[in-house]
Amino acid sequence: MRRRKFLKKSGLSTAGLLSAPVLASCNTKSNATVAQTTSSSTKPIVICTWNFMNASAKAWEVLENEGSALDAVETGVKVEEADINNQTVGIGGRPDREGRVTLDACIMDKDANCGAVLCMENIAHPISVARKVMEETPHVMLAGLGAELFAYEQGFEKTNLLTEQSKKEWEEWKKTSKYETIINIENHDTIGMLAIDANGDIAGGCTTSGMGYKMAGRVGDSPIIGAGLFVDNEIGGATATGVGEEVVRTVGSFLIVELMRQGKSPQEACEEGVKRIMKKNEGRKDFQIGFIAVNKKGETGGYCVHPGFTYREYSENGHENKAVESFYQGG
Ligand code: SD4
Numbered sequence: 001m002r003r004r005k006f007l008k009k010s011g012l013s014t015a016g017l018l019s020a021p022v023l024a025s026c027n028t029k030s031n032a033t034v035a036q037t038t039s040s041s042t043k044p045i046v047i048c049t050w051n052f053m054n055a056s057a058k059a060w061e062v063l064e065n066e067g068s069a070l071d072a073v074e075t076g077v078k079v080e081e082a083d084i085n086n087q088t089v090g091i092g093g094r095p096d097r098e099g100r101v102t103l104d105a106c107i108m109d110k111d112a113n114c115g116a117v118l119c120m121e122n123i124a125h126p127i128s129v130a131r132k133v134m135e136e137t138p139h140v141m142l143a144g145l146g147a148e149l150f151a152y153e154q155g156f157e158k159t160n161l162l163t164e165q166s167k168k169e170w171e172e173w174k175k176t177s178k179y180e181t182i183i184n185i186e187n188h189d190t191i192g193m194l195a196i197d198a199n200g201d202i203a204g205g206c207t208t209s210g211m212g213y214k215m216a217g218r219v220g221d222s223p224i225i226g227a228g229l230f231v232d233n234e235i236g237g238a239t240a241t242g243v244g245e246e247v248v249r250t251v252g253s254f255l256i257v258e259l260m261r262q263g264k265s266p267q268e269a270c271e272e273g274v275k276r277i278m279k280k281n282e283g284r285k286d287f288q289i290g291f292i293a294v295n296k297k298g299e300t301g302g303y304c305v306h307p308g309f310t311y312r313e314y315s316e317n318g319h320e321n322k323a324v325e326s327f328y329q330g331g
Contacts, residue, residue, distance in 0.1 A: 093209025220244020
């Protein structure tokens with residue numbers, strides 16, 4: 001039975017209403033046994049952190065034309081990397097304390113191949129360099145100048161990533177140099193994207209300029225496989241946005257995929273992921289984290305620390321910006 005309720009083109013609904021039932025096919029022989037279905041019945045779907053309508057639409061175009069999940073996530077997140085108005089991804093991203101824009105990204109495919117770039121300057125599309133690391137090198141991660149030089153070798157052009165707007169704001173920030181994480185106010189707009197293609201294969205990508213005015217050399221969760229992104233083609237995928245230090249501490253995305261492996265739905269797994277983080281941060285309210293996940297059936301879920309986080313979902317049923325429930329109810 002197909003429900004058409006996703007068709008509200010830019011409507012907002014609560015994830016609770018739409019969340020999927022717990023996976024039922026869990027084999028009881030062992031905890032580690034997989035709760036999954038065969039992929040043949042799974043329909044293409046893409047989800048991404050936040051309300052990135054254009055990025056998810058672009059990824060959906062790839063899926064609709066029977067492109068791979070890997071191509072879909074790369075093509076999709078590049079939309080945000082290219083958007084100078086998005087000050088947390090790619091060109092236009094906020095710089096570090098020294099005024100340098102340094103980018104982090106990673107990508108992972110159905111065969112657990114993965115690639116990442118960390119703290120890379122002057123290249124507009126870190127997700128594509130991450131893919132090149134995955135496909136053209138024996139390594140998973142390249143950082144800093146090494147990543148940048150590799151990108152030039154691969155034909156990427158040198159680009160000034162610091163826009164006038166970001167430069168102006170940074171100069172203003174320098175007057176007080178106060179480093180605070182701001183909950184949901186433009187500080188967390190990393191794009192993490194997960195897609196399932198017509199073959200039922202899953203891939204994911206995550207890309208960011210990191211925390212605004214971070215210490216030089218700081219790297220968060222976004223380019224760290226297992227933290228900012230993880231995909232297991234037998235189970236599903238997860239990705240994160242928010243204060244990366246907290247996501248790294250729990251290896252958040254890997255944790256969520258493992259929880260799905262144990263039989264939790266994407267929704268339940270995301271909730272448990274956030275709760276693990278909050279257990280280590282009792283009483284702390286000064287940071288935001290949002291997780292999203294998809295399982296092999298194409299069921300999705302999301303959860304966050306503070307209200308405000310949403311994720312966009314695109315499938316043959318249309319597209320929708322989904323509000324998610326949060327650990328704190330506000331205040
Ligand atoms: C980081 N997770 O570098 C990223 C920050 C983020 O939108 O999500 N920014 O910690």
